[in-house]
Amino acid sequence: MKIFVEKMMAPHDSAVYASEGVAGGVSGWDAVDEAAVERYEEDGFLLVRDAIPREVVEAAVAELQGMREADDPDCQGVYFEGLIRGWLGLSSFDPDLPDTPQLTQLAMSEAVDSLAELPREARIDLVRKFMGFVVTHPPLAAVAHYGPLLRTIERMAGTPLRLFQDMAMIKPPEGREKPWHQDHAYFNLPLDTPVVAAWVALSDATIENGCMHVMPGGHRTGPRIHFMRRDWQICDTDVVRERRLAVPMAVGDVLLFDGKLPHGTPTNRTEQQRWALQLHYIPRDAREVDEGLRLETFGSEGKDVSC
Ligand SMILES: O=C(O)CCC(=O)C(=O)O
16 A cells, blocks of 8 residues: 655746636436437436435445544555645655656655555545545445446446545645646547546535536547646636536546546535545556557647647
8 A cells, every 4th residue: 555645836826727607417326328428428428316325335434434434544655745744844845756657656745655654644645546445345335336327337338347546635734736637638548548537426416515527528629738837737818728527426427538638626615524535447458558559649748839
């Protein structure tokens, strides 16, 4: 298990998350008809309301609560908000990274050897992300392998899929922004690999607590250049020129989206935690490739562009 204490992130301009309105959706998996699949292809996302039964969500939340409190949460990685640095008396940390960083540099954090080194209260309140827990935590696997979800995304992708990455995205009060990006820019997968993301709301997600924001149709214009700014992200000045929607969600709703859809989430400005699972699925026969392709495609190097 890897433990990361992230950097403090600079605040974002509110204009970056000013949106034209909120996304609509369908109610339940049975409502995902041909028209809804076409909408997914056109817009790059589909919001399915009331998608995961309440008891499945509650079991997943209880499991994550246990993981937050455990000295060994039995997962591949735990990431803490930069806010924890104050609790730990750690100095600020601002890695000097190239505009086009390698995947190993993207954690932007300092590693800690053991969770027991961190004050208990801070660790419970300020965990930002768990990674890689589905194989060790059946209540979380129950969401990732939920039959109607899998059948729907396989219909959308037109091919059998497998789970590629599982993360719990926990945004505590004042928890940091995840700046606008395309998930494919974080994966060493050939550009034509269909990637389907499922973002599962484990608490209500609102504009105030940092819900998802998307650029409808933005997946169809291909890869965007990413720069190392607050994070590995699309340039703010490019974002504000585009059409954007906020996607408020209730507990148990699922947002399905294409791996090339630009999206981001603002800082949590409430007193409550915002919890979600983010699951990525790829074709069963898809294979990872050398990092060079990703950097050439999504990085700025040699392209004479600036941010
Ligand atoms: O859940 C969030 O706040 C953002 C998740 C996300 O977009 C990502 O990690 O790729």
